[in-house]
Structures are given as structure tokens and as C-alpha cells.
Amino acid sequence: MPQFTLRQLECLAAVGNQGSIAAAAAALNLSASAITGALNELERVLNTQLTIRRKAHGVSLTPSGRYVLDEAQGILQASQDLQEMAHAAGTLLAGKVRVGCYSSLAPTVLPELLAAYSSRYSQVEVDFFAGTQQEIFQRLANGTLDLAFVYDFGLPEGVERTTLYTTEPNVLLPPEHPLARSAKVSLAQLAGEPMILLDVPPSREHTEALFEAAGVNPWIRYRTADFEVTRSMVARGLGYAVLVQRPAADVSYEGLALAVRSIHPATRRVRITMVRSQSVRPSKAASAMFDLALELHTRR
Structure with a gap:
């Protein structure tokens, strides 16, 4: 029979996830000495060093500690499943x-x-x-x-x-924009137009890769970190945007219309x-x- 306990594994998991004895103690509502004692006993039972503890520098795991942590998380999850299913009589x-x-x-x-x-x-x-x-x-x-x-x-x-599932990027334009008269828009047609870039990874990297593949250097007029702010700025006529997600209604938060057009030639689906x-x-x-x-x- 294993000589370690679930509580010891739980303490190791908390230390590995939180990065310090103090944070692990707070997460488990235990004292720091209880966490330390559990780690010491687990290392003794397994006969290997699991952690590197430095004052004021937190706790890091040794390669053995990382391996044991990975296995411990599975054991802890299995024990939680067993308890919950037993409580519900398996139904x-x-x-x-x-x-x-x-x-x-x-x-x-x-x-x-x-x-x-x-x-x-x-x-x-x-x-x-x-x-x-x-x-x-x-x-x-x-x-x-x-x-x-x-x-x-x-x-x-x-x-x-x-x-x-997969989806494809689209160009968002103000409805009155001349390019909105076409069913499809090429990235080359947008080269001189002001762009509103959703400047959050990986959306930013994806948009940049699209223009790079098309050999177009976009004029980035505005950068935002919010999907709906981007759409609202387009609806107000401040520029165009390239977005992957398309809500059911082509309107902004303010209820202003948006023209959503496919990119030509077609780009790789996301x-x-x-x-x-x-x-x-x-x-x-x-x-x-x-x-x-x-x-x-x-x-x-």
C-alpha cells in the first residue's frame, strides 16, 4: 500500500501551482508549517527531492517533483470523482x-x-x-x-x-464606404484605407499574417483591445477592420449598421x-x- 496520503499530494499540487509555501497554505486554508511538514514527509516516503525552497524566492519543483505533480493531479482528480459519484450513488x-x-x-x-x-x-x-x-x-x-x-x-x-469548427475572416466596413458595394474585397484594395486593428494576440498575429501573405502593408490608424469596440469604431466610419468572429447581427453596440464582406481571394479558414x-x-x-x-x- 502507498505510504503517502492524498493530503500530501494536495499540498504538493498547491505548492506547484501557487509557487510558494505561503500561497499554497492560503489556498488550502492550512498553516505554512503544515504544508512544509507534508512536503517533507512526501519526500521522505518517495525517497527523492521534490522541491527547491529558497527564502524570498518561492518554491520550484525538481524534475522529479514535476513528474510527481503531473501524476498527483490525476490521482487527486480520480479521488474527487469517486467521492462525488459515491455521494450521488452513481446516478x-x-x-x-x-x-x-x-x-x-x-x-x-x-x-x-x-x-x-x-x-x-x-x-x-x-x-x-x-x-x-x-x-x-x-x-x-x-x-x-x-x-x-x-x-x-x-x-x-x-x-x-x-x-x-472552422470559420473565415471577413472585412468590416461602414455601409457607406465605396468598397461596401462589392460582395468581396481584396486586401490590396484596403492598402490606403485607415485600419482599426484588434491588437490582442493571436488576433493581431493572424491579421498581420493575412496582409503579409497578400504583400500589403496596412495603414493601422487605430489599435483596440476589445472586439466590440473595434466593430463600433468601424460603424462610426473611423476605418475598416478584419475580424474572424461574426455575430448574428451585423450591427454595433449602438445599433449602427456594418457591412461585412468576404476577402478575395479566399484566405485560409481559422x-x-x-x-x-x-x-x-x-x-x-x-x-x-x-x-x-x-x-x-x-x-x-
Whole structure:
């Protein structure tokens, strides 16, 4: 029988995710000495050094510590699943699932998914986070997100990816713009026009790559960090934009019309992807959300 305890593994996971004894103690509502004692005992039982502890510099994991942490997260998740399923006598899915989404994707992806999931699995507590892809990848790596929805650009190592659907970028123009009379617009036609760039990775990198491939140097007049601000500025006649997501209605927050046109020649379609950490065993609740997301988008 193993001589370590789940509490010791939980302390290691908290230290690995939080980066310090003090932060781990706060997260688990334990004393710092209790965390230290648990780590010491775990290292003794496993007969290996798991952490490097430096005063005022936090705690880092050794290669052995990183390996044990990866395995420990799966064990802790399995134990949580067992407790929750036993409590429900195996008849209900319970527990908690934490989902992330790139901010400009969130209005398109999350509401339908969360509504359908809550209806089907009412006993599961759902939490979500919308932010940048860098923030999402960090949270996947430290175990504070179970799965996430992102653009398939610049994905880091260590994530499992599944394509949810594909879409294509479009040009947004004020309705009165001369180019809005055409069904399609080439990037070359936009070269001298003021551009409103959604200046958030990976949207920025994707837009820059489109223009670079077309041999066009855009005139970036404004930069924004918000999807809807970008659309509203276009509707006010301040410039054009290239965006991947297209809401159901081609109007801004102010109710002003937008002209949305396809790019000619056609550009490569963009993959919207579900990602999960390869080092974390998914809970039953997280696996159910993963399956439901695929189901919803397969119907379309």
C-alpha cells in the first residue's frame, strides 16, 4: 500500500501551482508549517527531492517533483470523482468544471454550451474564465482550468487539441464606404484605407499574417483591445477592420449598421479548437462538457 496520503499530494499540487509555501497554505486554508511538514514527509516516503525552497524566492519543483505533480493531479482528480459519484450513488454527474475561452470567442461559444450543460447536468457547478490565450494556457498548465476554447494559433506544447469548427475572416466596413458595394474585397484594395486593428494576440498575429501573405502593408490608424469596440469604431466610419468572429447581427453596440464582406481571394479558414492539458486527467464532469461541445457543433 502507498505510504503517502492524498493530503500530501494536495499540498504538493498547491505548492506547484501557487509557487510558494505561503500561497499554497492560503489556498488550502492550512498553516505554512503544515504544508512544509507534508512536503517533507512526501519526500521522505518517495525517497527523492521534490522541491527547491529558497527564502524570498518561492518554491520550484525538481524534475522529479514535476513528474510527481503531473501524476498527483490525476490521482487527486480520480479521488474527487469517486467521492462525488459515491455521494450521488452513481446516478448523477456531480462536481465542478472550469472552462476557459478566448475573450472574442466567448459570446459565440459559451452561452449555448453553458445553458445546455446546466440543463443536462444540473448537479455540476460550472465556472468560466474569458481572457487572453496566454492567460488561458497558463491556467490550463497550473490546473485551474479543465478545458478551453481558443483559436488554433500558437498553441503551446503539452495541450491536447480538438477542432470544434472552422470559420473565415471577413472585412468590416461602414455601409457607406465605396468598397461596401462589392460582395468581396481584396486586401490590396484596403492598402490606403485607415485600419482599426484588434491588437490582442493571436488576433493581431493572424491579421498581420493575412496582409503579409497578400504583400500589403496596412495603414493601422487605430489599435483596440476589445472586439466590440473595434466593430463600433468601424460603424462610426473611423476605418475598416478584419475580424474572424461574426455575430448574428451585423450591427454595433449602438445599433449602427456594418457591412461585412468576404476577402478575395479566399484566405485560409481559422480553426476554433478545444484544448486540454495532456498532463491532467479530465474529470467526468469535464469530459461531459467536452463531449457536449462536440455534439452541439456536430449538429450544425
